[in-house]
Amino acid sequence: MFKKVLLLTIVVSNIVVGAMTTGTVAAAQMVEPAATATANNFKYGDVNMDDAVDSVDLALMKAYLLAKASTLPNITAADVTGDGTLDALDYAVLKKYLLGLITTLPADGSDKILIPHESWTCGMAAGIPKPEKGVLVFETTMKLQNSYDLGKTQYGQRKVFVVQSGSITGSKIQGSVLSGGIDFQLTLSNGAMEIEQLLMIKVNDGNYIYLRSAGTAVNENDVRMVWDFEAPNSSSYNWLNSGKYVGRRIIDSVAGTMKISVYDVSGINFTQDSTNSLIVTEPSDVPNQPWDFRKASSERNGSKFITEAVSLGGSQSVGASKRGNRNIIPITGGTVTGNLTAKILPAGADYQNLSNPMTIDARYLWQTDDGEIIIVRNGGQFGSLVPTFEVRADSKYSYLNQKLYLSSDPGGGAGGVTITFYESIK
Known part of the structure; x- marks a missing residue:
């Protein structure tokens, strides 16, 4: 069964698709598929067979x-998004396909197992099932505080989204997503996507839950996220530390929101093969983005590069969880002086693991005086912190993408910490 729904204006991948406003609009209704729709030898998009x-x-x-028409020769083939609903989104996607803006229709792979690229496994290297086959755990629609389009960096086309807030609704969990969460979206030249997302949840009993999740897609029409939770071991939410959770992440650039849906797929068993799977491929001419922070090897401090004065929010302590004693300190602003000048944007955090040996993994953004956005990561054990950068490849700051740097340990500062970065010498 398919729902027939007319959407007068829709947003597809940040493109507003104009309304189809001529003619009489049909009321939403359930439509019986034609007899031919049950055949297995049709192509999605081939409506007239x-x-x-x-x-x-x-x-x-x-x-x-x-x-203007009461039926279609093959209504199943018209559902090119594969979501069981026939509406203006299907029209917009088919139009993009015919214009050559996308090379695959979502329905062609919507029920298949998605095999991530070996460099970005999302914690499910054997394959990510269609999320909707699982059991819904919760959903939230978050307001976006800011979005930044960096352009082409050393890894591909990069966008960054900063979360403002959002309420969580679910049968077993209620709470809020806290402001300052950060979402890194990478689109490769072949249309494949990789996503990393760092969020903090505060549940209604006052406990904090940390999410560092990864997602991937063959194209923008079927993005699948693998959610990874770190909840307090002693809390009533410790069930999130086990199981398998996948879901969706949908950006509405007009409304300025991000919706995420989390499904438990622990009960889904599958064996992937060439007939039931879709493999994410990546271009060979760009480096793979890293999941872990860089570790220095036989390096020492050279010339002083910059000094940061970082403003911090109050600690959000998860406590003992599945990967150790997790503590998050939000980054709320600051300044950068030295070989370049910039402000530190209110986004991201220092994601600390206080277990021995203690490590920090700070993820945040600089905005230079001339408006360039730079992604910063400073991680490692105390005494061996290593910063890395990602910036537009054709900007005057592109040297940050190649050169190596080292970092001092954080020192005390007014309302935060001070940190000095040095050029690395081997």
């Missing part, structure tokens, strides 16, 4: 959505 996907199919779909 002539073994070709072309502008005729697009015209038939438009006529149906505008109630």
Whole structure:
């Protein structure tokens, strides 16, 4: 069964698709698929079943959505998004496909197991099932505080989203996503995507839960996230520390929101093969983005590069969890002086593990005086901290993408800490 819904304006991948406003709009209704829709030998998008996907199919779909036609030769083939609903989103996606803006229709792989690239396994190297096959745990729609389009960096096209807040609703969990969470989206030249997301949740009993999650996609129409929770071992939410959780992450650039949905797929068993899986591939001419922070090897401090004065918020302590004693300190601002001048944006945090040996992994953003956004990561054990950077490849700061640097330990400062970065000498 398919729902027939007319959406007058929709947003697809940050592109506003104009309304189909001519003709009489049909009321939302359930539509019985045609008998041919149950056949297995059809192509998604081939609405008229002539073994070709072309502008005729697009015209038939438009006529149906505008109630100028009461049925379609193959209504199942018209559901090119594979979400069980026939609406203007299907029309927009098919139009993008015919224009060559995308090379694969989402429905072609929506039920398949997604095999991540070996460099970005998302914690599920054997494959990520379709999230909706699992059991919904919770959803939240978060307001976005800011979004930054860095352009092409050393890894690909980079966007960064900073979360403002959001309420969580679920049968077993209620709470809020805290402001300052950060989402790193990477789009490669072949359309594949990789996502890293760091969020903090405060549940209604006052406990904190840390999420560092990864996602991937063959293209933007079927992004799958693998959620990884660190909840207090002693809390009533410690069940989140085990199990398998996957889901969706949807950006609405017009509303300025990010919606995430979390599903428990622990009960799904599968054996992937060439017939039931879709493999994420990556171009060979760009380096793989790292999951872990860089570790220095036989390096020492050279010339002083910059000094940071970092403003910090109050600690958000998870306590003992599955990976140790987790403590998060939000980054709320600050300044950078020295070989470049910048402000530190209120985003990200120092994601500390207080277990022996104690490590820090600070993730945050600089904005230079001339407006360039620079992604900063400073991680490691005390006494051996190593900063790395990501910035637009054709900017005057692109040297940060190649050169090596070392960091001092944090020192006391007014309302935060001071840190000095040095050029690295081997």
